[in-house]
Amino acid sequence: MIAPHGGKLINRVASLLDRKKLLGEAKTMPRLVLDNEILKDFHNLAYGTYSPLTGFVTQKDFESVVRETKLASGLAWSIPITLDVTAKQAKGLKIGKKIALTDEKDTVQGILNLEEKYSFSKEEYMDKVFTVRNLDHPGVQMVHKMKPVLLGGPITLLYDDKPWFADYYMTPQETRERFQALKLSTVAGFQTRNAPHRGHEHIQKAALSEVDGVFIHPVIGEKKPGDFKDEVIIAAYQALIKNYYPKTRTVFSVWPVKMKYAGPREAVMHAIVRKNHGCTHHIVGRDHAGIGGYYGLYASQEIFDEVEDTGVHILRYNEVAYCYACEKTVFQKDCPHGQDKHYKISGTKLREFISLKKMPPQELCRPEVAEVLLSYDQPFV
Ligand SMILES: [Zn+2]
Missing domain, CATH: 3.10.400.10 (Sulfate adenylyltransferase)
Structure with a gap:
């Protein structure tokens, strides 16, 4: 550990x-x-x-x-x-x-x-x-x-009573015990403030091909208007994990904290916090913890070239698309097919479908997850 x-x-x-x-x-x-x-x-x-x-x-x-x-x-x-x-x-x-x-x-x-x-x-x-x-x-x-x-x-x-989403909240001590019980010696932390789309799943599964377990750890707390509500994110992940993830290699918990959208600086905090929960690895994708184009798309990966002593191995992933020629989700750089064969996956797109009460295509979102998202009258903050 x-x-x-x-x-x-x-x-x-x-x-x-x-x-x-x-x-x-x-x-x-x-x-x-x-x-x-x-x-x-x-x-x-x-x-x-x-x-x-x-x-x-x-x-x-x-x-x-x-x-x-x-x-x-x-x-x-x-x-x-x-x-x-x-x-x-x-x-x-x-x-x-x-x-x-x-x-x-x-x-x-x-x-x-x-x-x-x-x-x-x-x-x-x-x-x-x-x-x-x-x-x-x-x-x-x-x-x-x-x-x-x-x-x-x-x-x-004074009180050990977990005031936020107690059913899904594990302390660092508890996640460490869970990883040990599941015999996961390497675990990749995944930070999110969003309901899961196929791009997130692709990245988490890519991490699972490199390490023993994935720790999905959404932030619970004040977010910006238009973000999915906490309970919606939790329910959506439950549906995704239930239908598509290996149970003994997947751990889910929530992290009560306010997002600061500090891009690279926040990515470093995210890595340290996951290390404290027992993660050996941390996933940093495109525009991690950024907002509104303030930070370079891969600035949150590049900061780890300077801040090396977090003690966490950073898994750096780039953009995911659904490729109609490959008939699967792919990292764009791993596939020879061009933009005309690629369906662009994004959280913005998913939020648009859900806000219009429309079923998103399976290239964008698993149907079991989409059903959960569509079951809420008001799924957004
Ligand atoms: Zn392809």
């Missing part, structure tokens, strides 16, 4: 005993409400999804990640995991003290040991991580809206 990033799987979930003690202490702590998306990162930190991080990053790590694509320790890292507050909120919080972190219903979910309060440059964050400042980029918009002070320090999660 591959070691987690930094060597040790972080676990910041309180024991039952500690939970009781901390809940008692929390009554007198200052409180801070986490919005639903930061709450997801809070869980990710607690479960070791972001190993070796034990909490929201301190200034040294923040600046090192933004500027150098690594933690202050030198370990590869590409997007800082932050907790932002207003200047007024920050003023009332004391360094070295504990803060009770609550959800939006004011229920205490965990504790932050406040180590640092610091300001940061939004412009530098945008320039280095997103490489653009255009506010129509949803990730840039996210940075633009961030509050001016960041809180850093280790966290503790």
Whole structure:
């Protein structure tokens, strides 16, 4: 089994005993409400999804990640995991003290040991991580809206209750155990925020020809309007796996996190997160985690030429088409037939068929998957 990033799987979930003690202490702590998306990162930190991080990053790590694509320790890292507050909120919080972190219903979910309060440059964050400042980029918009002070320090999660799609959510510890139980010594992680079309299937099957197992790991959380809803993506994948995948070589779980659409920088995060789940390999396709043409089509593959020490083997794949001459899905570069024989497969095309309530052709989407997608009145965000 591959070691987690930094060597040790972080676990910041309180024991039952500690939970009781901390809940008692929390009554007198200052409180801070986490919005639903930061709450997801809070869980990710607690479960070791972001190993070796034990909490929201301190200034040294923040600046090192933004500027150098690594933690202050030198370990590869590409997007800082932050907790932002207003200047007024920050003023009332004391360094070295504990803060009770609550959800939006004011229920205490965990504790932050406040180590640092610091300001940061939004412009530098945008320039280095997103490489653009255009506010129509949803990730840039996210940075633009961030509050001016960041809180850093280790966290503790009080409840081990998996608030998002618990039936499909496995922690890194649990996926590692599953891979081991299935005797998968090499596993390729697959990142997605979409319902599966034939192109995704082709790539996942190509990975299966190289490794023991594939780990399909869709992002669950705030997305851009027009993306498929989380429950639709989950149901579509269940149908695909049930009908077309080897059960003992396929593992499915969801990852609650907000997409940042940071292209290459996000691809590096995706690889590290899958490594923490036990993946030896990570699949990076065309325009991985990109949006609106901001990043080169293969920039998310090329960044791994510079950021080499993720410890994950990157499987780089190019565009897939359905070829009428070959009578199957193909990587375009692997087939001698031209564009006139190729049916172009794309998520945009699939969304168009579904939004018109039309059955997509089998070149684009498996009928079992299409039926699921068409069964929803409103399948889009
Ligand atoms: Zn062909």
